[in-house]
Amino acid sequence: MEEQNSSKRRARRLKIAIWFLAVILMMASVVYQRLTGPTHPLRGSYTVDGQEHSFRLRRSGITTEKAEVRIPAPGAQWTAYIHWRRYPTSEDFTIEEMDCSTESGDCVAALPIQPAAGKIEYFLTIEGAGDTLHLPSAGGEDTVILRYKDPVPAGVLIPHIFMMFFAVLFGIRTGLAAIFQPSGMRWSAWVTLIGMTVGGMVLGPIVQKYAFGAYWTGWPFGGDLTDNKVLIMWIVWVLACMVIGFKPLKREWVGRILVVLASILMMVVYLIPHSMRGSELNYEAVDSGVAAHRAIETSAE
Numbered sequence: 572m573e574e575q576n577s578s579k580r581r582a583r584r585l586k587i588a589i590w591f592l593a594v595i596l597m598m599a600s601v602v603y604q605r606l607t608g609p610t611h612p613l614r615g616s617y618t619v620d621g622q623e624h625s626f627r628l629r630r631s632g633i634t635t636e637k638a639e640v641r642i643p644a645p646g647a648q649w650t651a652y653i654h655w656r657r658y659p660t661s662e663d664f665t666i667e668e669m670d671c672s673t674e675s676g677d678c679v680a681a682l683p684i685q686p687a688a689g690k691i692e693y694f695l696t697i698e699g700a701g702d703t704l705h706l707p708s709a710g711g712e713d714t715v716i717l718r719y720k721d722p723v724p725a726g727v728l729i730p731h732i733f734m735m736f737f738a739v740l741f742g743i744r745t746g747l748a749a750i751f752q753p754s755g756m757r758w759s760a761w762v763t764l765i766g767m768t769v770g771g772m773v774l775g776p777i778v779q780k781y782a783f784g785a786y787w788t789g790w791p792f793g794g795d796l797t798d799n800k801v802l803i804m805w806i807v808w809v810l811a812c813m814v815i816g817f818k819p820l821k822r823e824w825v826g827r828i829l830v831v832l833a834s835i836l837m838m839v840v841y842l843i844p845h846s847m848r849g850s851e852l853n854y855e856a857v858d859s860g861v862a863a864h865r866a867i868e869t870s871a872e
Contacts, residue, residue, distance in 0.1 A: 585752055593744035600739055600841045608844035613715050615707050617697065619645045628695075628707065628715045633722050637681035642695060642706065644671045644678050649699030653680040657854050658692035658716055669695070685719040686863035688783050688850040692716055718849070720782040731778050734770025738763055739837060742808070746834020749827040757815055760830055764808045771801040783850040784864045794869040795849055800840045807833045 605611065612627035624643035632638030640653060651671055654664040669678040682691050694714045695706040707715060745759040776786040779798070789798025811833040815826035851870035857863055 582752070586755065589744060589747045589752060589755075593740055593747060596743045596838070597736060597740040600838070601736060604841065604845050609716065609849070610718060610845070613707060617642075617645075617704050617706055617708070619649060619697065619699070619704070626706070630715060630717050632682070632684075632717055632719045634684055634687055634719050635722055637684055638691075638717055638719070640669075640680050640682060640693065640695070641675075641677040642669075644673075644676055645697050645699070649697050651678040652696045652698070653682075653693055654696065655682055655691050655693035657685070658690040659851075660854050682717060686852055686857075687719060687721045688867045689852040689854075689863070690716050690718045718851070721784070723778050723781040727774060727777050727781065731770055731774035734766050734774060738766030738770055739841060741766060742804075742834050742837045746831050746837075749830040749834070753823065753827055756827065756830055757817065757819075760808070760812050760815060760833075761817075764805075764812045767801075767805045767808055772805055775801055783867060785850070785867065788850055788867075788869060796843060797845060797849060800843055804837050804840055807836050 610631040612629055614625070614627050616623050616625045618624070624645065626642040628642075629638055629640055642651065645651065651669040652666055653669055654666050656662040656664045667680055669680040671678040673679050682693065685691060692714045697704040697706065705713070707713065741759055741763040745756055745763050748754075748756040748759055775798070779788065780786045785792075787793075787798055788795035789802055811826075811829045814820075814829050820826050849870055850867050852863060853861075853866040853868050856866035
């Protein structure tokens with residue numbers, strides 16, 4: 572009896588350890604996705620008169636309002652300017668002085684609204700004391716690319732985000748279970764597939780439709796990297812679940828290997844920043860008379 576109770580305690584501790592590690596790895600992926608990708612703010616700093624100022628430059632906006640760009644005001648002896656143009660084009664940059672008299676103590680400029688998937692390339696300069704600063708600093712990213720999208724209702728966006736990270740949590744947990752505690756692998760794999768299906772293959776296209784006017788811009792209709800990586804993860808988990816089924820196999824090790832590989836692939840795919848090679852408005856087509864919603868293509872970046 573004592574040996575049986577000890578075995579149960581070990582199994583319980585292992586289960587807790589698996590969940591703990593899965594949560595840690597999932598949270599790490601959340602932070603990574605939050606800090607990477609072409610639509611997240613570009614962080615940096617500049618120094619004038621011996622004082623360092625930190626800033627975040629926007630790379631995403633919505634089509635119902637002008638995108639505000641803010642930096643901490645450098646001081647009365649300095650003037651800040653924003654330089655912008657549509658992207659990708661070879662137009663000359665429009666130069667506008669930023670408003671540094673705001674109550675917040677920031678210099679502020681508003682970029683013009685663009686249609687969904689329209690992008691604006693911009694950079695800032697700060698002039699004074701016989702010197703000119705370039706933001707972002709030359710040598711790194713010389714300009715910032717901001718993309719506009721149509722608003723996505725919170726009732727769709729929040730469940731989509733929740734279900735995707737829910738799927739990642741269970742996907743990681745399933746892979747760990749396949750290695751250390753196979754008895755919990757099967758139900759967890761099916762929960763992962765359900766999360767991927769609802770979050771990625773149902774809600775994901777709905778979010779895409781709201782934001783850019785198309786349900787799917789991945790293979791075979793386009794090269795949207797976010798759509799394609801979701802598709803790859805979903806297919807792999809479909810295959811893994813089809814193999815393991817609902818009952819133990821004669822060669823259970825085959826199913827365990829497939830589940831581990833599916834879990835590893837999910838983690839590798841999540842290292843690809845969100846919104847890479849996403850929707851981009853073709854301004855050349857728009858200028859030639861094509862309706863904006865018909866001129867959306869896949870970005871090369």
